[in-house]
Structures are given as C-alpha cells and as structure tokens.
Amino acid sequence: MVPLQVLFKLLPFYLISSVSALPQSSTSCSHTTSSFESTSSPLPTSTSSPPSTNTSFPATIFDDSTDAFINEVLADWKSPGGIAVAFVRQNELGEWTNVEAKGYGVATANGTKVTKDTTFNIGSNSKLFNVLAASFLIGNETLSPRINWDTKIQSIIPEFNLTDPIAARESTLLDLMTHRTGYPLHDFAYRYSDDIPNVIAKLQHQRQSASFRDIWQYNNNMYTTLSYLPSLLSNTTYARYVKENIFDPLNMTATTFSYQLANSHGQRADGMGRQGRDVYADPFGGTPRAVQYWTATTGGEDGSVLAGAGGVITSAVDMATWLQTLLLDGRHPTTNENVIPPDVLRKITSAISVQTTRPEFPEVSLIAYGAAQLQITYRGHLIIEHGGFIRGFNSQISRLPYDGLGVAVLTNDNEHGKVQTEIIKNHILDKALGLDPIDWSGRWKALRSVPPARATPRPSNATAPSVDFPQLAGMYNNDGYGPIELCLVSPTNADSSASGSCEALASNISTILPGGIRQGIPTLVGAVDSPWYSHIRVEHFDADLFNVSLLISTPTDDPKEPFWTYNDKSQSDNLQTAELNVEGSHIGLGLAGFWAGLWDGAEAGVPKPKGDTVRERAEVYFDKITA
Incomplete structure (x- = not known):
C-alpha cells in the first residue's frame, strides 16, 4: 500500500468494428x-x-x-x-x-x-473503494443524522482518540482520506489478531510526527478506521458493502x-x-x-x-x-x-495536499494528493x-x-x-x-543499481550494555503496538530463566529463520503476528545501541529447506535501531526508523523526534514488563 515518493470473468473485450481481432497470444x-x-x-x-x-x-x-x-x-x-x-x-x-x-x-x-x-x-x-464506500454513506438520505465529507470522526466513532487532542477532536472523514492528521504510517502497530476496534484503540497511544493538517503523511491505520463506517452505519461489513455497491453492479x-x-x-x-x-x-x-x-x-x-x-x-x-x-x-x-x-x-480527485516537493524526473510534475487519488502531469x-x-x-x-x-x-x-x-x-x-x-x-x-550504504561493522571490542543480556530478555509492551516477548537466542543457553515459548523459539530458530542469527553477536528475537514481519531481531551493536531487523519466516514446499528468511538486510544500513534505557529497575527500548514502515521515502521530510532522553528520541518506546 504505497505512494511513489515518500506505492474479472467479465463481458468480452471489444474494439470498434473497423478493427479486426488479433491472433491469440502465445503461452507466455x-x-x-x-x-x-x-x-x-x-x-x-x-x-x-x-x-x-x-x-x-x-x-x-x-x-x-x-x-x-x-x-x-x-x-x-x-x-x-x-x-x-x-x-x-x-x-x-x-x-x-x-x-x-x-x-x-x-x-x-x-x-x-x-x-x-x-x-x-x-x-x-484498494483505498479508492474505501473512499467510495464512505461517499455512498454520505449520499444515503436515510441516515440520521446525515454525514458529509467534513463530519468529525468522533461524532461517528466516539472511541477515536489520538495523542493530539486537536487532531482527535477536529479530524474529519476528508482528513483521514487525505493523510493530513499529523500521524506517520505506524504500520507495525497492527496485527493479524486485531479487529478494527483494536486498531482504533491503539491510535491514542501512537506518537504524532507533525502538526494536524500541516503536511501529507501516509497512514494505513486511518483507512482501516474509515472501513469501520459501513459496519456502524449500514450494519454490514466493509468488504460486503463494497461488493454489493461496486463489484457486483460492474460485474x-x-x-x-x-x-x-x-x-x-x-x-x-x-x-x-x-x-x-x-x-x-x-x-x-x-x-x-x-x-x-x-x-x-x-x-x-x-x-x-x-x-x-x-x-x-x-x-x-x-x-x-x-x-x-x-x-x-x-x-x-x-x-x-x-x-x-x-x-x-x-x-476526491481535487488536489488538497502537495505530496512531493520536487519532481522525480523532468517529464513529470509535482504530485498533488486528493482522497486516494493523486494528480500528476506526464x-x-x-x-x-x-x-x-x-x-x-x-x-x-x-x-x-x-x-x-x-x-x-x-x-x-x-x-x-x-x-x-x-x-x-x-x-x-x-x-x-x-x-x-x-x-x-x-x-x-x-x-x-546504486547499492545502499553498507552497515557499519560492529566494533570488535564492543562495550557491553548497561545491563546483562539475559536481563534484556522478557516481555515488552507499547500500548500503541502491543506486547512483544524478546528471547535471548545468542549466545545460546545464556538465559537460564527463559520462558517455555522462548525455549521453543531458540531450539527452532535455525530452521524457521535460516541464516538469521549471526555468530558472535548477542541477539534477541521476538515472534510477532504482524502482516509486515514474523520476527523482530535485536542485535547488539555497541554499549546501549542495538540494530533492529524485521524478518519474515517464509514457508516453502521444499522439505530440505522448509523455510527461507525474507527481508534480512544485515549487510546494509536499514536505519532501524533500538536504544536501551535503564532507569533504576526499569528497562525500556526506544525504537527509531519505525515510522516509515517498509515504504521507500514514505516519510520524506517528516521530522524525527529529538530530545535529551531515550523516551524523547524514540519513535516507539517499549517498556519491559516486570512480573
């Protein structure tokens, strides 16, 4: 689901009668x-x-x-x-x-x-169908009260809350459609196990990156929120509503x-x-x-x-x-x-926000974004x-x-x-x-063909973190993202208090993530039911700084190699890091490089958090949960 800068058994096809039918194509x-x-x-x-x-x-x-x-x-x-x-x-x-x-x-x-x-x-x-579904509800004269493009989201979904009270109170249908709420992607927040109310409930805990209506920032969570409208206002699921109103009428x-x-x-x-x-x-x-x-x-x-x-x-x-x-x-x-x-x-095709500040090539213009539609000249x-x-x-x-x-x-x-x-x-x-x-x-x-920057090698004499590696293992939570249990998988057998789920993960790691654990680097891994990754890998770099990778254990049909590891970018600098924070008995991890998800350039021009503490600098902060 992405933008450029930052991504039918039907009636037969016809030409006018003056054009003869072409020969059948080859098998390719x-x-x-x-x-x-x-x-x-x-x-x-x-x-x-x-x-x-x-x-x-x-x-x-x-x-x-x-x-x-x-x-x-x-x-x-x-x-x-x-x-x-x-x-x-x-x-x-x-x-x-x-x-x-x-x-x-x-x-x-x-x-x-x-x-x-x-x-x-x-x-x-797919988003255009979401916008059109909302437009059909806007045009539904039987709804009471009626809604329009400028209807406040909270008036339909009272549970819609954000960390910015102004954005929470003032966000309209059109604001969500046009990606101008002030919130970045936060793509790693939603899980397969979530339903739409869960996704909406998480929004109030996700950090804002720009002022409300200040800049264009792509956000899938807001479109998930919009897809809740048919359930609330027409008593049918979003998918069936689109099928009945668009797919079926157009055959x-x-x-x-x-x-x-x-x-x-x-x-x-x-x-x-x-x-x-x-x-x-x-x-x-x-x-x-x-x-x-x-x-x-x-x-x-x-x-x-x-x-x-x-x-x-x-x-x-x-x-x-x-x-x-x-x-x-x-x-x-x-x-x-x-x-x-x-x-x-x-x-919805009317330009509302400027998506890009500079054309990619001389033959194209700046991109002007409407609602799930953009305008560009070629x-x-x-x-x-x-x-x-x-x-x-x-x-x-x-x-x-x-x-x-x-x-x-x-x-x-x-x-x-x-x-x-x-x-x-x-x-x-x-x-x-x-x-x-x-x-x-x-x-x-x-x-x-231009390769990305290579990853900086881990220092041969890397300084140990503020706490021992076994102490880092355990359950972490961010209310906007959900819990993640991090298991110490390297060095092996270093965590004598590992949970049963961590023991099972460590014993099977070489099979489900082949090549995913690099020798000699202390590493924690957590399994997550995210659409974007199945495992988060946290590798120690130096002192309290860790490199983060989001991997996918992908099944194959080959019994000799039942899985392959997708998205291992350890050779290059993927700009995703975790910073350890120790405050007395509290342990936390501040993650950076997570707002943009896996979209190239999705957050171009979005200012990153700054501050004197790990909490202030983190895009997403996970607290370790103590027993």
Missing part, C-alpha cells in the same frame, strides 16, 4: 479483443475535455512490439514474477476503440503463466477481498521475491521464491482487518472495466447506469492515478481524462515491481499518445 501471455458498437456517450465536459484525436493511434496497444518490450523488461530485471496490463481508450465520439488486457511472465512459484485473468493484490489502490466477478475465494478460482498469483539477493553483487539476482501473503488468508468475503487499506484482489480484465467506469465519471461502460455519482469523483498530459504496494505485489492504476485513456499495470515482483509498473505505464502512454519513447527502464535500472 494472454490477450482478448473483438469488436462492438459502443453505446457510451462522450466523456462529460463537466469534469474533462473530450479525448484528443490522435490519427496515428495504434489499432491495438498490445502488439508484437509491446509484447517484446514487456518481456524484455522482465528479462532485464531478472523478474521472478510477471505482469498483467489493461488498457482502454475512448475516442471523441464516445466509442471504446481499445479495451485490452494481457498477461506476461510467471504468476506462481510452480511456473504458472500470467494471463489477463490472473488475480493480483493491488495494495493501496467485476474476479474482484474480491477474499483470499479463499481468489484462491479457489485457481487464478491467484503468488507474490514473488528473490531469496539470497546480494544488493552489492547483483541487485536484480536471487533465487525466485514465493513470499508470505500480506493480508489475512481467513475472513472470506467479510475481508480482514486490512481490507480497507489494501485488501482488494483483482485481474487486468476487471481493471479495464474499472478504468472505463472512472473515465465515464462513474457510469457503467455497457449499460450507462450511474454506479458512482460524478460529483464524488470530482471531489509530458504535458494530466494523469489521475494511485500506486499500490504490499509484500509481493505492486500496482499502478492511471487514467488520462483529457485524452480518454486508462492504463493499469499489476505485478507480483516484490523487489522491483514498483518501478516496473512505472516503466510499462510510461512506455504505453508514450505509444498511445504518439510521443517519442523514453528509455524509462534504463533510467530506473541505473538508479536501482
């Missing part, structure tokens, strides 16, 4: 086109100009040259996964001249190929919040990572492995606690329908029925879009309202999928708009 990709006479009217001038005329526009975007380009990107980036793409175009007469979907590369760990029907999790592109039959349902169809892609990747030798290398699914695998069509922030699973086919609907200001592309009120789309063309990232999956869903174009790119490449969505989106836009192509793959590959 899938593509469907045919012809029909559109019944849709032109794009309404209330929100956009008519699409521009481009006489050189290709009959199909996914021709041999595009196939070759996308397959080349997958090969050059040594992708362990694949890509599904949707493209739609409406001409100035309101006819859909292009409605296309196609798949490339590998969908699963067993080698299944990506097709147009392969389903991917789209991460934070988006492959789109769901249910992992079980997506899995049962046999079309679900695995998120694919690179085991053993050495970012200094080859940042694109590694052994292809499936990564652990991010959202819960239970919950069915009621969804999980993460549904509102990033729970949607969908296909390129359904994303083509979704793009058409958005370009039509919320109308069904076949029946012309209003599914989403056009004034809602105008509201080579003079307005794009309304959003990106999405969760472990193993990346997506980019973009539309150009003045040009009548839409592009969706879905990937299951964990490490480099985010930039691959940009490379392929921009390549398709260059082709569709008749622009000279830019070597986006070359640009991004040069940037991604």
Whole structure:
C-alpha cells in the first residue's frame, strides 16, 4: 500500500468494428479483443475535455512490439514474477476503440503463466473503494443524522482518540482520506489478531510526527478506521458493502477481498521475491521464491482487518472495466447506469495536499494528493492515478481524462515491481499518445543499481550494555503496538530463566529463520503476528545501541529447506535501531526508523523526534514488563 515518493470473468473485450481481432497470444501471455458498437456517450465536459484525436493511434496497444518490450523488461530485471496490463481508450465520439488486457511472465512459484485473468493484490489502490464506500454513506438520505465529507470522526466513532487532542477532536472523514492528521504510517502497530476496534484503540497511544493538517503523511491505520463506517452505519461489513455497491453492479466477478475465494478460482498469483539477493553483487539476482501473503488468508468475503487499506484482489480484465467506469465519471461502460455519482469523483480527485516537493524526473510534475487519488502531469498530459504496494505485489492504476485513456499495470515482483509498473505505464502512454519513447527502464535500472550504504561493522571490542543480556530478555509492551516477548537466542543457553515459548523459539530458530542469527553477536528475537514481519531481531551493536531487523519466516514446499528468511538486510544500513534505557529497575527500548514502515521515502521530510532522553528520541518506546 504505497505512494511513489515518500506505492474479472467479465463481458468480452471489444474494439470498434473497423478493427479486426488479433491472433491469440502465445503461452507466455494472454490477450482478448473483438469488436462492438459502443453505446457510451462522450466523456462529460463537466469534469474533462473530450479525448484528443490522435490519427496515428495504434489499432491495438498490445502488439508484437509491446509484447517484446514487456518481456524484455522482465528479462532485464531478472523478474521472478510477471505482469498483467489493461488498457482502454475512448475516442471523441464516445466509442471504446481499445479495451485490452494481457498477461506476461510467471504468476506462481510452480511456473504458472500470467494471463489477463490472473488475480493480483493491488495494495493501496484498494483505498479508492474505501473512499467510495464512505461517499455512498454520505449520499444515503436515510441516515440520521446525515454525514458529509467534513463530519468529525468522533461524532461517528466516539472511541477515536489520538495523542493530539486537536487532531482527535477536529479530524474529519476528508482528513483521514487525505493523510493530513499529523500521524506517520505506524504500520507495525497492527496485527493479524486485531479487529478494527483494536486498531482504533491503539491510535491514542501512537506518537504524532507533525502538526494536524500541516503536511501529507501516509497512514494505513486511518483507512482501516474509515472501513469501520459501513459496519456502524449500514450494519454490514466493509468488504460486503463494497461488493454489493461496486463489484457486483460492474460485474467485476474476479474482484474480491477474499483470499479463499481468489484462491479457489485457481487464478491467484503468488507474490514473488528473490531469496539470497546480494544488493552489492547483483541487485536484480536471487533465487525466485514465493513470499508470505500480506493480508489475512481467513475472513472470506467479510475481508480482514486490512481490507480497507489494501485488501482488494483483482485481474487486468476487471481493471479495464474499472478504468472505463472512472473515465465515464462513474457510469457503467455497457449499460450507462450511474454506479458512482460524478460529483464524488470530482471531489476526491481535487488536489488538497502537495505530496512531493520536487519532481522525480523532468517529464513529470509535482504530485498533488486528493482522497486516494493523486494528480500528476506526464509530458504535458494530466494523469489521475494511485500506486499500490504490499509484500509481493505492486500496482499502478492511471487514467488520462483529457485524452480518454486508462492504463493499469499489476505485478507480483516484490523487489522491483514498483518501478516496473512505472516503466510499462510510461512506455504505453508514450505509444498511445504518439510521443517519442523514453528509455524509462534504463533510467530506473541505473538508479536501482546504486547499492545502499553498507552497515557499519560492529566494533570488535564492543562495550557491553548497561545491563546483562539475559536481563534484556522478557516481555515488552507499547500500548500503541502491543506486547512483544524478546528471547535471548545468542549466545545460546545464556538465559537460564527463559520462558517455555522462548525455549521453543531458540531450539527452532535455525530452521524457521535460516541464516538469521549471526555468530558472535548477542541477539534477541521476538515472534510477532504482524502482516509486515514474523520476527523482530535485536542485535547488539555497541554499549546501549542495538540494530533492529524485521524478518519474515517464509514457508516453502521444499522439505530440505522448509523455510527461507525474507527481508534480512544485515549487510546494509536499514536505519532501524533500538536504544536501551535503564532507569533504576526499569528497562525500556526506544525504537527509531519505525515510522516509515517498509515504504521507500514514505516519510520524506517528516521530522524525527529529538530530545535529551531515550523516551524523547524514540519513535516507539517499549517498556519491559516486570512480573
């Protein structure tokens, strides 16, 4: 679920009758086109100009040259996964001249190929459905009292409290949608075992990083809070509310919040990572492995606690329908029925916050953020879009309202999928708009080839911490994050008072986290049911300073190697640390580098805590619980 700076068995696809159907694709990709006479009217001038005329526009975007380009990107980036793409175009007469979907590369760990029907999790592109669900409640005239975009959250959810009383009292629906509450990600706060009320209850204990409405800061917890509204106001779960009001009316039959349902169809892609990747030798290398699914695998069509922030699973086919609907200001592309009120789309695409302070490339503008939608220009063309990232999956869903174009790119490449969505989106836009192509793959590959800073080696004569290592083991708690039991696993057998759960963890650590414990470094490990990590590793560096890593014990289908360790970045400086604090008999750990979660640049420009004490400097402070 992430921003750039800081991330469908449907009706047949058609071309107008003057365009002939293309031949079937090879086994490495899938593509469907045919012809029909559109019944849709032109794009309404209330929100956009008519699409521009481009006489050189290709009959199909996914021709041999595009196939070759996308397959080349997958090969050059040594992708362990694949890509599904949707493209739609409406001409100035309101006819859909292009409605296309196609798949490339590998969908699963067993080698299944990506097709147009392969389903991917789209991460934070799920948030738009959350905003729209709230908009339907805003438009519900039977509610008493009525709500609107500026309704205070506390008036609907009295339990909504924050450490900043002004933000708690004044935060509106729109504030939560536009990421301007003053609170950073705090992604590691929520657990699989949480429900939405638990997530909301934790908010009042999470530290604020900026003043209310001062800057743009991405926050998934606020979108989880928003997803509580259908349960409170319509007596149905958020996931079912979206299904009944959006997925079903648009016949988006492959789109769901249910992992079980997506899995049962046999079309679900695995998120694919690179085991053993050495970012200094080859940042694109590694052994292809499936990564652990991010959202819960239970919950069915009621969804999980993460549904509102990033729970949607969908296909390129359904994303083509979704793009058409958005370009039509919320109308069904076949029946012309209003599914989403056009004034809602105008509201949420209006720029409210500046997301970036400097363009990434000369061809693009600053990013202006609305509500789960952002505005950016590309080579003079307005794009309304959003990106999405969760472990193993990346997506980019973009539309150009003045040009009548839409592009969706879905990937299951964990490490480099985010930039691959940009490379392929921009390549398709260059082709569709008749622009000279830019070597986006070359640009991004040069940037991604620059290795991160290496980790500073632990001093050979490191000073011992203020208390003995066995004293550090035990249960810690932060009310905004929950309890974590840290177990001393290295040196082995050093903690004679270890709990039964710690003894079990230590005895099994080499199996479940292979290579995760480095010899000669005193190390504590805690198991956590977080969507972002399964284990926290706290390694002593020097004196009262520790390095922190968030690892995921990931099952394989290989009995000789039943698990692999994901996200071990011990070679590089991941900027996550813990500072020991001893006050008499009290022991605590102040963690830093946690606000941004795992999102590159998610908290760019956000000031870090300062102070004279560990508590003041900590982004998250954990107290050790005494018996």
